Amino acid sequence: MKHSLHALLTLLFLCSSCGHPSDGGAEVWRFAIEETADSVQDRYAQAFKRRIEERLEGAVEVKVYPYGALGTSDDLTEQLRMGSLQFAMASPGHLGKSIPELQVFLLHFLFPDEDATTLAAVRDPSFRAVLRPLFQDKGMEMLSVLPEGWMVWTTQKEIRQPQDFEGVKIRTMTSPLLLAAYQAYGASPQAMPYGEVYSALQLNMIDAQVNPIFAIEEMSFFEVCDYLIQARPAPFMTTVVANRDFLENLPPATRDVVIEVIDEVDLEISQVQMDLNEERLKRMLDSKPELVVIQLSEEERQAFRRLSLPVRDLFMETAGDYGREVLRVLEESIARASTK
Ligand code: 6CS
Numbered sequence: 001m002k003h004s005l006h007a008l009l010t011l012l013f014l015c016s017s018c019g020h021p022s023d024g025g026a027e028v029w030r031f032a033i034e035e036t037a038d039s040v041q042d043r044y045a046q047a048f049k050r051r052i053e054e055r056l057e058g059a060v061e062v063k064v065y066p067y068g069a070l071g072t073s074d075d076l077t078e079q080l081r082m083g084s085l086q087f088a089m090a091s092p093g094h095l096g097k098s099i100p101e102l103q104v105f106l107l108h109f110l111f112p113d114e115d116a117t118t119l120a121a122v123r124d125p126s127f128r129a130v131l132r133p134l135f136q137d138k139g140m141e142m143l144s145v146l147p148e149g150w151m152v153w154t155t156q157k158e159i160r161q162p163q164d165f166e167g168v169k170i171r172t173m174t175s176p177l178l179l180a181a182y183q184a185y186g187a188s189p190q191a192m193p194y195g196e197v198y199s200a201l202q203l204n205m206i207d208a209q210v211n212p213i214f215a216i217e218e219m220s221f222f223e224v225c226d227y228l229i230q231a232r233p234a235p236f237m238t239t240v241v242a243n244r245d246f247l248e249n250l251p252p253a254t255r256d257v258v259i260e261v262i263d264e265v266d267l268e269i270s271q272v273q274m275d276l277n278e279e280r281l282k283r284m285l286d287s288k289p290e291l292v293v294i295q296l297s298e299e300e301r302q303a304f305r306r307l308s309l310p311v312r313d314l315f316m317e318t319a320g321d322y323g324r325e326v327l328r329v330l331e332e333s334i335a336r337a338s339t340k
Pocket of ligand 1: 035073091148173193210211212215
């Protein structure tokens with residue numbers, strides 16, 4: 001209800017011309033991201049903007065809205081569905097509340113260690129095909145799936161085994177499966193929007209949170225923690241989405257340009273993402289050398305992996321037959337990608 005009101009007010013505020021030029025100037029396409037300037041999502045959206053504007057020769061201007069400008073991730077999804085945004089990033093960590101099958105991306109120890117294999121699996125046409133109807137049913141078109149780097153725990157204490165999580169209040173994104181994932185380790189997870197995490201850590205309302213390295217730096221979470229724990233439970237994933245009616249109603253040649261540009265940006269972004277994560281880790285350690293970085297050993301990871309397996313059953317229960325199919329196709333895509 002609160003989100004609907006927020007979306008409606010934003011729609012009225014933004015949508016005086018709903019993307020169409022009123023003065024013969026460029027048509028405006030609005031692209032909202034769930035992260036701040038110079039994040040992985042921002043680099044993606046800026047590359048999309050540059051190429052679209054160039055390719056469509058000034059007929060279109062892409063406006064990129066960073067996190068906070070238009071509300072939380074849930075607000076962005078709602079605005080996209082209502083048509084006040086044409087493009088947005090929508091992460092399964094939040095979108096899984098309304099599309100439970102997407103929580104497949106949140107399962108721990110499902111994706112392989114090799115980034116290239118994960119990338120090939122999420123690009124596999126059969127996996128994309130099984131995901132697409134889930135978005136279409138909600139008025140969206142899924143254009144891409146994007147890994148943004150391994151999830152890292154930021155904590156106040158050393159965590160090497162599940163018992164160390166006992167009593168730790170860890171913030172997760174808002175999809176319910178994430179609560180189950182951390183409850184399985186014995187932690188006390190709490191879901192909240194991205195924008196509230198820093199102050200919750202600062203005020204000791206939570207002790208820990210989980211995000212990829214670049215995000216820990218961009219949101220300054222490292223300032224309010226002592227440890228970065230690299231257990232590689234799952235990569236952070238997002239999806240790039242468009243309003244379905246908007247995309248369907250584009251002239252075919254323009255729609256082809258959008259698809260071409262998405263393919264091109266997809267190819268560039270994996271290296272950008274890896275570089276950003278590496279660079280931001282250095283930056284954090286330069287500004288806070290006492291930060292302790294711990295890489296769990298394979299044996300230590302196995303203890304978490306064992307506890308994570310029953311959460312797959314919970315996923316299958318809550319995501320139903322179609323969710324089981326999504327998991328099956330993803331596992332096949334991972335297996336295919338691993339043999340390449
Ligand atoms: O933790 C979150 O809520 C957010 N984390 C990242 C890296 N991107 C967007 C998402 O909303």
